[in-house]
Amino acid sequence: MSPEEYFDPEIETMAPERVRALQEQKLTKQLDYLFARSPFYQEKLKAAGIRRDHLRTLADLANVPLTTKEELRESQLAAPPLGLHACVGLEKVIRIQASTGTTGRPSLVGLTRQDADGWTRVTARSFYTQGVRSTDIVMHGASLTLFAGGLPVKDAIERIGATFVPVGTGASEKLVMIAKTLRANVLHSTPSYAIYLADHVRQKEKMDPRALGFQKIVCGAEPGGGIPAVRAKIQDSWGARVTEGLGNADMLPIIFSECPDQSGMHYNAHEYVYCEIIDPDTRKVLPIEEGVSGELIYTSLERECVPLLRFRTRDRVTILGTSCACGRTGFKLRCLGRTDDMLIVLGVNIFPSAVRDVVSSFRPRTTGEVQILLEAPGPGVKPPLQIVAEYGDGTDPSSGLQAEIEHRIRAVLTVSSSVRLVPPGTLPRFEMKGQLVKKLYEG
Ligand SMILES: [Zn+2]
Structure with missing residues (x-):
C-alpha cells in the first residue's frame, strides 16, 4: 500500500x-x-x-x-x-x-x-x-x-x-x-x-x-x-x-x-x-x-x-x-x-438490527422496513416476537411471504415470530436514528 x-x-x-x-x-x-x-x-x-x-x-x-x-x-x-x-x-x-x-x-x-x-x-x-x-x-x-x-x-x-x-x-x-x-x-x-x-x-x-x-x-x-x-x-x-x-x-x-x-x-x-x-x-x-x-x-x-x-x-x-x-x-x-436495545426471547439475545437484516434480505419482496412491537417493557419478551414488515412494490402479500419470513427468523435468530405484512410506505421513516421497536405500553 x-x-x-x-x-x-x-x-x-x-x-x-x-x-x-x-x-x-x-x-x-x-x-x-x-x-x-x-x-x-x-x-x-x-x-x-x-x-x-x-x-x-x-x-x-x-x-x-x-x-x-x-x-x-x-x-x-x-x-x-x-x-x-x-x-x-x-x-x-x-x-x-x-x-x-x-x-x-x-x-x-x-x-x-x-x-x-x-x-x-x-x-x-x-x-x-x-x-x-x-x-x-x-x-x-x-x-x-x-x-x-x-x-x-x-x-x-x-x-x-x-x-x-x-x-x-x-x-x-x-x-x-x-x-x-x-x-x-x-x-x-x-x-x-x-x-x-x-x-x-x-x-x-x-x-x-x-x-x-x-x-x-x-x-x-x-x-x-x-x-x-x-x-x-x-x-x-x-x-x-x-x-x-x-x-x-x-x-x-x-x-x-x-x-x-x-x-x-x-x-x-x-x-x-x-x-x-x-x-x-x-x-x-x-x-x-x-x-x-x-x-x-x-x-x-x-x-x-x-x-x-x-x-x-x-x-x-x-x-x-x-x-x-x-x-x-x-x-x-x-x-x-x-445493550439497552437488546431483547431477550426465551433466553436468546436478539438485537432489533438483526431482525431488520433478516427482513431486508427478502428485498425486493419486502422494502426492508420493519418494526418490532413490544407489549410490555423489555428486555424479556414473551414469544412469538411481534413483527410488522412492509411487502415490496408489486409483491402479492398472500404469496406465502409471511410464513417464509417467520421461517427464516427462526432459522437465523432461533426465535419464533409472528409477522404482519403491511403495504410499502406504511411504516415511519427516520431522518436521524431509526426506531425499530414500537412500545405498545404506557411509559
Ligand atoms: Zn482495512
Missing part, C-alpha cells in the same frame, strides 16, 4: 507490540494526571483500594472498577456544569458537546483546545480510512448541533481538505438541490437517513438516486451501514459504496471506521483511546481475537478535560479480524447494537 492510502501511515500500520508500548507510555501520563486532578477518580479509586503504584501496565487496568454513564450523570449533578470527573475549569474549555444517552437529560462534554485537536485528528483519520479525500465534496445530512457527529465531523472533513456542506436534517430538498449543483460525491448520514433520502429522491424528485452521483456513503450513529442486507439496500439505491464508523460522545466521535474492503470497522484511535472487550455479565476481559463478542470498554489515553477510565459503552460488538488487505493493523469489528 502506498502512503497516500493512510492519513497517519505510521500509527495506522504500526505493529501491535509497538502500539502497546505507545499506549502504556500514554497511560502512565494519563493516570498521573487523573490521580492529581480528577476528584471523581480520586474518590472512586480510593474506595476500590487502588493506589497509583498499583497501575503500571495496560493489563493492570483490569482491576479498575468500570465507569458507567449513570455515574457521570450523578457526578455532573453533584458538581455542575461539567462534573467531578472534569479535570479543568471552564476557562480552559473551548467547546461543549452533549451526549444524550437513552434516558432524557443530556450530559455535557467539555473539550479543551488539546482535546479538540485530538478529536479532529482521529476523526479525520477515520473519514480518510473510509475513503474521504481532499478532492471530495461531502454533504452532511445529520445534525450539527451538540451531537458528536456534528461540528467535530466538520472539523475532521476540513482537516482532510475535503469540502464540507452542512445541510443538517429536515432539508432533503435543499440537500438534493445543492448536491446536484456542486456534483457532491459523498453523503455523510445515518443509514436510516440514507434510506429515507433515496425514497425522497424517487418519490418527490422523480429521479433515480443513482443519477445524483454519490460515490461514497459514510454512515454512523446507529447500526445498519454494516448490516449486510441493509448495506446492500443502500448501495443498490445509490450505486455507491457504503462504509460505517463507530464512536462515543463521551470519548471520541469516531473510534472505529471501515476501510473500502468493507470487512468491519478498524480500531483507529490507538494513541487516544484504549479499548477492552468484556463479557457484559461476568465483566471478565476477553481476548481481542476473531469471533469474540462482548461489550466495548474505553479508557482515555490523552484527555485534558474529562479523561475516563474503563467507560462502559453498552455497545455489543463482534471482532471480525485482526488483519486486512488495506494494511491497517487495527483490529476490525461490527457493532450489533446497544
